[in-house]
Amino acid sequence: xxxxxxxxxxxxCKSGTSVKIECRSLDFQATTMFWYRQFPKQSLxxxxxxxxxxxxxxxxxVEKDKFLINHASLTLSTLTVTSAHPEDSSFYICSAERLAGxxxxxxxxxxxxxxxxx
Amino acid sequence: xQKVTQAQTEISVVEKEDxxxxxxxxxxxxxxxxxxxxxxxxxxxxxxxxxxxxxEQNEISGRYSWNFQKSTSSFNFTITASQVVDSAVxxxxxxxxxxxxxxxTFGKGTKLSVIP
Numbered sequence: 001x002x003x004x005x006x007x008x009x010x011x012x013c014k015s016g017t018s019v020k021i022e023c024r025s026l027d028f029q030a031t032t033m034f035w036y037r038q039f040p041k042q043s044l045x046x047x048x049x050x051x052x053x054x055x056x057x058x059x060x061x062v063e064k065d066k067f068l069i070n071h072a073s074l075t076l077s078t079l080t081v082t083s084a085h086p087e088d089s090s091f092y093i094c095s096a097e098r099l100a101g102x103x104x105x106x107x108x109x110x111x112x113x114x115x116x117x118x
Numbered sequence: 119x120q121k122v123t124q125a126q127t128e129i130s131v132v133e134k135e136d137x138x139x140x141x142x143x144x145x146x147x148x149x150x151x152x153x154x155x156x157x158x159x160x161x162x163x164x165x166x167x168x169x170x171x172x173x174e175q176n177e178i179s180g181r182y183s184w185n186f187q188k189s190t191s192s193f194n195f196t197i198t199a200s201q202v203v204d205s206a207v208x209x210x211x212x213x214x215x216x217x218x219x220x221x222x223t224f225g226k227g228t229k230l231s232v233i234p
Contacts, residue, residue, distance in 0.1 A: 034221060043209065043226045044163075091161055097220060105220050109155075111162040 002028050004096045006110035013084055014118055021079045021113045023094030029074035030096035034107065035067075038091040050077040084117045091115075120145045122212050124225035131200050132233050139195045139228045141210030147171075152186065152193045153211040153222065163209075169193065170215075200232045 003026040013019050023033055031052045036044040048069050049057045056069035066088075068080040077096075081088055091114050095107040121144040131137045143152065154166040167177065169186050177184045181198045197204055210225040 032220075041229075044222075044224045046221055046223075049221060093161075093163065095222075106168075107220065107222065109163040109165075111160075114161070 002026075002096075002098050002106070002108040004094065004108045004110040006092075006094055006113050008113060009111060010114040010116075012116045012118065015085050016083055018080055018082045019084055019115060021081075021092055021094075021115075023077045023079070023096065023110050025075045025096040025098070025108070028096070028098045030077075030098060031074060032097040032105075033071060033077040034095045034097070035069060035077075035079050036093045036095070038093060038112075040091075044093060047079075081115065084115070086117045089115055089117045120147075120150075120212050120214065120223040122210050122223055122225035124208075124210055124228050126228045127226070128229040128231070130231045130233060133202060134199050136196060136198050137200050137230065137232075139197075139208050139210075139230070141193045141195065141225060143191050143193065143210070143212045145212060145214065147214040149215040151213045151215065153209075153213070154184065154193075154195050155209045155211060156206045157209060157227070158206045166195075166208075197230075200230075202232050202234050205230060205232045 005024045007022045033050040035047045037047050038044045047062045050069045050071040052071045058064045071077040091112050093112040094110045097105045097107050123142045150171045152169045156164040174186050183196045185194045207227045207229045209227045211222045213220050213222045
């Protein structure tokens with residue numbers, strides 16, 4: 001089956017620092033990856049769609065200068081939370097879309113990264 | 119715009135009881151996909167099922183079954199003879215189809231607690 005990894009699985013940082021989260025598709029190529037954020041006891045909210053070789057598409061209300069996304073290769077997308085603040089503390093989940101070629105492109109989810117900003 | 123409603127925020131059942139989790143969706147797409155995911159306390163999403171809009175057949179997989187009814191825009195999930203390991207948050211999700219439309223819209227989730 002398709003595997004998506006995220007690194008780190010959890011991170012604690014001081015307010016004002018930047019944090020980079022990696023999302024990798026381990027056994028397939030993903031031209032599209034998605035980044036979600038999940039606050040405690042809430043649903044997953046799509047933050048942005050990351051396309052290999054082009055700029056990410058951000059959802060309304062998501063600050064693109066704060067959440068920098070880079071999809072530099074077909075197996076790696078990174079999310080950098082710049083100048084993190086306590087309100088950025090959340091569970092960040094990525095998914096990678098595997099091209100099926102015919103009907104539907106399946107999405108596979110990473111295990112998530114728990115960010116705590118002190 | 120797409121929308122998924124899971125009206126049940128939390129459900130508690132005693133082990134071995136059957137439980138149904140409700141999901142109602144809204145979409146203007148004629149072709150779309152519906153999903154159920156399980157999120158245990160560890161946080162990792164576990165894929166349970168995908169159903170496309172042209173396939174209204176109900177599906178059974180072990181103790182799990184799904185009832186898809188386009189007439190009522192519902193895609194309900196039933197766990198038969200629930201077990202403690204079924205305790206988790208369950209999300210229903212919807213995606214469109216076609217280029218660029220595979221992003222998922224999630225419901226708010228239903229937290230299921232199975233009491234021994």
